[in-house]
Amino acid sequence: MIDETLTMIPGPTPVHPRILDALSRPTVSHVAPAFVEDFRSALRDFRTLCRSTSGQPFIVAGAGTLAMEMALVNVVAPGEKILVISHGYFGDRFAELAAAFGIECDLLRSNWGEAVAPADVAKRLDSGSYAAVTITHVDTSTGTASPVEAYCDLLRGRDELVILDGVCATAGIDERFDEWGIDVLLTGPQKAIGAPPGVALCLFSDRALERRRSRSSVPAYYADVLRWLPIMQDPGRYYSTPCVNEIVALATALRMVHEEGLPARFARHAAIARAVRAGLEAAGLTLFTAPGCRADTLSVVLLPSEVADIAFRKEVAARGVVLAGGLGPIAGKAFRLGHMGNIGAGEVAKSLDAIEASLRALGVAVEAGAAVAAAAPFLPR
Numbered sequence: 001m002i003d004e005t006l007t008m009i010p011g012p013t014p015v016h017p018r019i020l021d022a023l024s025r026p027t028v029s030h031v032a033p034a035f036v037e038d039f040r041s042a043l044r045d046f047r048t049l050c051r052s053t054s055g056q057p058f059i060v061a062g063a064g065t066l067a068m069e070m071a072l073v074n075v076v077a078p079g080e081k082i083l084v085i086s087h088g089y090f091g092d093r094f095a096e097l098a099a100a101f102g103i104e105c106d107l108l109r110s111n112w113g114e115a116v117a118p119a120d121v122a123k124r125l126d127s128g129s130y131a132a133v134t135i136t137h138v139d140t141s142t143g144t145a146s147p148v149e150a151y152c153d154l155l156r157g158r159d160e161l162v163i164l165d166g167v168c169a170t171a172g173i174d175e176r177f178d179e180w181g182i183d184v185l186l187t188g189p190q191k192a193i194g195a196p197p198g199v200a201l202c203l204f205s206d207r208a209l210e211r212r213r214s215r216s217s218v219p220a221y222y223a224d225v226l227r228w229l230p231i232m233q234d235p236g237r238y239y240s241t242p243c244v245n246e247i248v249a250l251a252t253a254l255r256m257v258h259e260e261g262l263p264a265r266f267a268r269h270a271a272i273a274r275a276v277r278a279g280l281e282a283a284g285l286t287l288f289t290a291p292g293c294r295a296d297t298l299s300v301v302l303l304p305s306e307v308a309d310i311a312f313r314k315e316v317a318a319r320g321v322v323l324a325g326g327l328g329p330i331a332g333k334a335f336r337l338g339h340m341g342n343i344g345a346g347e348v349a350k351s352l353d354a355i356e357a358s359l360r361a362l363g364v365a366v367e368a369g370a371a372v373a374a375a376a377p378f379l380p381r
């Protein structure tokens with residue numbers, strides 16, 4: 001039986017039938033010419049998606065966390081220090097990774113749901129220097145979108161490498177690798193790109209690759225970009241078996257991103273985010289994330305105090321929509337609704353409808369149809 005549940009968590013996101021079709025093609029040799037061509041096109045399309053002409057892409061079997069590890073261990077040596085700008089659970093993960101590799105770390109944290117002011121970053125940079133600075137574009141735990149460009153302006157002309165975690169942003173929110181001076185952009189396929197999970201993606205600048213080359217070794221084997229470089233330049237070569245089916249699916253997903261066109265795709269994400277927020281507020285709900293820094297890719301939403309999280313999400317699931325729970329300090333008090341990747345008006349309307357009906361089932365007074373009616377004017381056609 002096909003599961004027709006709508007997965008509206010902040011990743012994995014619903015996978016379009018065309019991408020699923022690519023995923024289910026017969027598994028072929030990792031050196032088969034057709035596969036090598038797909039691999040090459042995925043690498044090329046990923047770089048274009050990041051608005052880069054010179055970055056070196058890497059796509060390896062793994063997950064976003066492996067991409068974070070690749071970004072860090074190849075450019076920062078044990079004993080060196082990084083500045084981590086954190087807006088929640090996934091920003092903090094960089095500090096945990098640093099600790100695991102003997103890298104020192106200054107952690108600059110915002111209050112949950114707010115963004116670190118660029119002036120606070122400037123103060124840290126005035127009082128010291130770092131091997132690298134990490135930025136999480138959208139922290140999936142808090143729904144906070146970072147002012148990446150403003151941080152990058154502060155870092156221009158300095159020696160710190162800029163590492164950007166785009167896992168919950170890439171292909172949903174613009175990321176200008178060359179223009180902003182990013183050194184490593186890391187991301188995953190399972191969110192705004194709309195492909196199934198299974199690969200780690202990184203884009204390295206010349207400066208980042210030089211940093212790696214300047215070290216005789218790094219504390220990694222599989223995650224060492226220099227071992228992968230010959231394969232990324234000629235995907236017909238072997239280092240470690242690529243996940244053939246996932247890469248074919250990713251190549252199709254990236255092709256679809258470019259068929260839609262980047263400006264149109266980012267505009268669609270912005271329109272959907274606006275519609276979702278209007279709908280949630282019309283249902284009487286409160287957004288957790290502060291107004292100036294709400295991401296276009298997900299919404300983090302506070303539950304009314306009388307509504308129990310598990311009971312609420314069970315009601316929503318009974319209506320065919322899966323939501324994610326809150327993390328950290330908002331666990332049990334909030335839910336997270338992903339609205340990224342290859343979704344449109346239909347998915348948004350179904351989700352808002354399920355949320356509204358579930359609130360009513362749990363005794364909250366919400367007028368039937370209010371959420372969808374408030375969202376409708378902003379939804380893409």
Ligand SMILES: Cc1ncc(COP(=O)(O)O)c(C=O)c1O
Nearest residue numbers: 063064065090138140167168188
């Ligand atoms: C912003 C961000 N960074 C990193 C990760 C880690 O990715 P993965 O779960 O694929 O290891 C996630 C996962 O949700 C994320 O949202």
